[in-house]
Amino acid sequence: MRLMVRAATADELQQVYEIAVANPSAPQWTLAQFAEILSPGESAVTRELLVAMGDTAVLGFAVVSAVTIVYPVEAELESIAVAPEWHRQGVGRALMQEVLRWAESAGAAELRLEVRVSNTGAQKLYEESGFHSNGMRPRYYANPVEDAVCMIRGTSVTKV
Numbered sequence: 001m002r003l004m005v006r007a008a009t010a011d012e013l014q015q016v017y018e019i020a021v022a023n024p025s026a027p028q029w030t031l032a033q034f035a036e037i038l039s040p041g042e043s044a045v046t047r048e049l050l051v052a053m054g055d056t057a058v059l060g061f062a063v064v065s066a067v068t069i070v071y072p073v074e075a076e077l078e079s080i081a082v083a084p085e086w087h088r089q090g091v092g093r094a095l096m097q098e099v100l101r102w103a104e105s106a107g108a109a110e111l112r113l114e115v116r117v118s119n120t121g122a123q124k125l126y127e128e129s130g131f132h133s134n135g136m137r138p139r140y141y142a143n144p145v146e147d148a149v150c151m152i153r154g155t156s157v158t159k160v
Helices: 010-022 031-038 091-105 120-128
Strands: 004-007 045-053 058-067 073-082 108-116 132-141 146-154
Touching: 004 091, 010 031, 010 045, 010 058, 010 073, 031 045, 045 091, 058 091, 073 091, 091 108, 091 120, 108 120, 108 132, 120 146
Parallel strands: 073 108
Antiparallel strands: 004 045, 045 058, 058 073, 108 146, 132 146
16 A cells, blocks of 8 residues: 555545544544635634545544744644544554644744544654653543643754
C-alpha cells in the first residue's frame, strides 16, 4: 500500500469525521467544523486539514494551525487521529512529519499540542517525534473530565 499525506478535499470530509468519531480521545468536531477549515475566511489564524491517504481511503487526519500575526509565529497541532484498524502502522508518524513541515513553512519555530493524560499511545508518538512535556492543564478536557499534558518541540523536520 502507498501512503501519501496531503491537504484534504471536501470529498474526504465524511471519512475524516468518521475517523474522529471512532477515536474518542480526538476532539469531537462536527462535519461543519471540519468543513470550515477548508473554506477559511479572513483570520489571523491559518489552519490546514491534512489527510493520510491509502490506496483508496483516508487512513488518518491532522488539523494544524498557525497564528501568523504574532512573532514568533505560534503553531499548534489541534487534532490528529488514525482509523483504528491502521493504528501502529506508521500513519500517525507520517502525519506528524507533514504537520511539522507545514508548521515550519508557516514560519513557526515551535509546535505545541495538548494530549489527554490517559492517551499514552499518542504521548509516545509525540515523544518519539521530538516533543517534550512543558506543563499540565488541570481538568482541560470534558467528557470525561481529564488533565492535559502540554507538549512542545521545534519545527525543524530534520529532528523527526
